[in-house]
Amino acid sequence: MTEKPPSVDLRTGEPHPARVYDFYLGGKDHFGADREFGQRVLSICPPIRPLALANRRFLSRSVRVLAREYGIVQFLDLGTGLPTSPNLHEVAQGIAPESRVVYVDNDPIVLGHARALLTSSPEGATDYIDSDVVDIDRIIQQAARTLDFDRPVAVSALALLHFLPDPKPAGLLARLRDRLAPGSFLTISHVLPGLQKVADAYQGAMGLGTLRDRDEIITLFGDFELLDPGLVAPYRWHPDLDPAEQDGDALAELDDLGVCAVGRKPAS
Structure with missing residues (x-):
């Protein structure tokens, strides 16, 4: 007889960052408290929804560029969040079926959706690690079951680090960068x-939210070399690859709200 997984208190009466983000994206994995909080945030800052959608499209474009132009077939996704198709492995394996992808999150709500993330192509592999992202040494140890860290790996931390107080992001990324092979991203x-x-609202409801300026965000890349076009709003990162990003004038309000970039570890 198959054992039932342990029950988890999803605390559906309280807003939850992953579910609220799912609400911004137009998903279905959220509850009344998440929608109520999300609507309050949208009343404070209506562009938060197009920013979330632009960030999700940036994920797909960045993975496509790394797989097609740089031959990357290994991906480590920190702070995965709730699955919203297309997921990272769907994008990567759609280009290179042999791609191997490891997702990391410690949220019981995300863990409950892990099976949706673990449908790999026959040629590739996916894995899921239940871990706090700050425990980067444990993450690398467990990810090594699926990924070869002697070869380039693309690590993503999207809409994640602003939930961590200083100095945690700088410390964990420094340890991570040291463990990655040259040519990693x-x-x-x-x-x-x-x-x-918006950060004040999150702090009040969930005790979360740490804002950083552009210079502080760039320092998180250490000595990694930023790919063109550098640190920009998500809709400005290779918009030519996505018809949804072609009308830049309509998205210009996002320029002062969020940024993204992809950095590459130089040769030793």
């Missing part, structure tokens, strides 16, 4: 001080 998206009122 680090992809980051992060909100800017223009979202102070």
